Amino acid sequence: MNAMLEMCQVSKSFGDGPTLVHALADVDLAVRAGELVAVMGPSGSGKSTLLTIAGTLDEPTTGSVLVAGTDVSAMSPNDRARVRRRSIGYVFQDFNLLAGLTAAENVALPLELDGIRAGRAQRAALAVLDQLGLADRAKHFPDELSGGESQRVAIARAIVGDRHLLLADEPTGALDSVNGESVMRLLRAACKAGVAGIVVTHDAQLASWADRVVFVRDGRIVDQTGASAGPESLLLAGPTR
Amino acid sequence: MSVRHAMLALLTVGPKYGLQLHQEFEAGTGEVWPLNVGQVYTTLQRLERDGLVESDDAAESGPQKSYRLTSSGSDELHAWLGPPLNTGVPPRDELVIKVLVALRVPDVDVVELIQAHRRRLVQMMQHFTSLKADADESDVGLLLVVDAEIYRLDGVIRWLDTADTRLRHRPALRFPDVPSSIAARRRRRAEAPA
Numbered sequence: 001m002n003a004m005l006e007m008c009q010v011s012k013s014f015g016d017g018p019t020l021v022h023a024l025a026d027v028d029l030a031v032r033a034g035e036l037v038a039v040m041g042p043s044g045s046g047k048s049t050l051l052t053i054a055g056t057l058d059e060p061t062t063g064s065v066l067v068a069g070t071d072v073s074a075m076s077p078n079d080r081a082r083v084r085r086r087s088i089g090y091v092f093q094d095f096n097l098l099a100g101l102t103a104a105e106n107v108a109l110p111l112e113l114d115g116i117r118a119g120r121a122q123r124a125a126l127a128v129l130d131q132l133g134l135a136d137r138a139k140h141f142p143d144e145l146s147g148g149e150s151q152r153v154a155i156a157r158a159i160v161g162d163r164h165l166l167l168a169d170e171p172t173g174a175l176d177s178v179n180g181e182s183v184m185r186l187l188r189a190a191c192k193a194g195v196a197g198i199v200v201t202h203d204a205q206l207a208s209w210a211d212r213v214v215f216v217r218d219g220r221i222v223d224q225t226g227a228s229a230g231p232e233s234l235l236l237a238g239p240t241r
Numbered sequence: 242m243s244v245r246h247a248m249l250a251l252l253t254v255g256p257k258y259g260l261q262l263h264q265e266f267e268a269g270t271g272e273v274w275p276l277n278v279g280q281v282y283t284t285l286q287r288l289e290r291d292g293l294v295e296s297d298d299a300a301e302s303g304p305q306k307s308y309r310l311t312s313s314g315s316d317e318l319h320a321w322l323g324p325p326l327n328t329g330v331p332p333r334d335e336l337v338i339k340v341l342v343a344l345r346v347p348d349v350d351v352v353e354l355i356q357a358h359r360r361r362l363v364q365m366m367q368h369f370t371s372l373k374a375d376a377d378e379s380d381v382g383l384l385l386v387v388d389a390e391i392y393r394l395d396g397v398i399r400w401l402d403t404a405d406t407r408l409r410h411r412p413a414l415r416f417p418d419v420p421s422s423i424a425a426r427r428r429r430r431a432e433a434p435a
Contacts (some may be wrong), residue, residue: 042402202402204362204363204398208366208370209370209374213360213363225360225364225367226364
């Protein structure tokens with residue numbers, strides 16, 4: 001399997017002594033290029049911790065994380081920051097767009113931070129915005145965009161450049177069902193185009209857009225679905241575990 | 242799903258053959274609710290027997306027999322469409338009963354039982370979502386049926402999630418023979434003057 005992300009025996013604890021909390025325990029998860037995986041679980045199950053560790057925003061207490069085959073756990077903080085800037089895109093529930101920058105400037109920002117000249121970064125940003133049907137919003141500021149448009153700009157920012165991994169935390173939480181659906185269509189299309197995607201959610205409807213759904217509970221992966229199957233085969237099939 | 246009423250509705254625009262009715266029904270909803278052609282002919286025979294449709298000749302029912310709506314058929318269709326469905330009486334849901342029964346069986350892990358059902362339901366939802374993802378936006382009939390299935394599954398999954406949380410935070414289980422609130426209601430009813 002051509003895994004773009006591999007988490008091997010990842011555990012994460014916070015605090016110590018009587019306040020010790022095991023947020024993740026022995027998580028093994030591999031996501032290949034072109035695949036969208038949903039991590040589903042209730043609040044406090046560890047799914048957001050899983051996402052921050054997958055995205056190298058936090059380090060595991062034990063275990064390793066490989067992005068495109070490279071072990072990021074063993075990297076220096078600077079090298080890890082470079083992988084984060086170049087290879088990984090994030091989409092958050094509340095969009096996290098910078099209010100003082102236009103849509104196009106927001107999308108171009110990760111490229112500019114990575115040393116790409118402003119003109120080239122802007123052109124790349126406009127191309128992605130155009131691809132997501134937002135060309136006419138490029139010069140608007142975040143407070144001039146609707147919720148659905150803001151999240152699509154955030155997706156553009158997450159996929160601009162040569163990203164391998166797309167991580168989304170409840171990306172449709174602030175949107176109505178129609179806008180939520182169009183956001184999931186975009187994430188699904190980005191993955192079909194070759195990115196590996198993870199979306200964490202408590203919402204089954206959102207999770208059902210994924211190729212595979214992984215269930216987490218108390219910091220552990222307890223179950224998962226295979227590829228999607230029709231109702232007839234489901235009636236005949238036994239448990240997949 | 243009332244196949245009977247769907248057939249009456251398809252005949253409102255003019256007479257049609259049995260095979261045509263089958264194809265038109267399937268075109269709208271077939272990916273979600275497949276309908277076997279035999280069911281169509283049986284339904285048409287019953288509709289004819291009840292005077293809601295009539296056919297051209299006395300030939301055996303089959304693909305080439307043509308049917309048209311009668312005025313009683315049209316009345317029946319409108320009488321069915323008008324009033325809201327009776328959703329007030331809760332149906333006896335087998336999954337709810339299963340979980341309640343499982344709580345009383347000592348060697349059954351209810352949380353595992355809930356997860357097995359959750360996985361199955363999410364998998365079915367993935368199937369319907371992929372139909373939606375691949376559907377043409379103009380295929381409104383299919384999209385509406387798929388949405389309905391997704392919301393139905395979502396309701397069941399939410400119930401499982403809530404049941405799961407309740408069971409994890411439950412105090413020691415008690416099973417009174419008759420819940421006190423129901424017993425009190427029954428007593429009041431028995432004591433009420435006729």
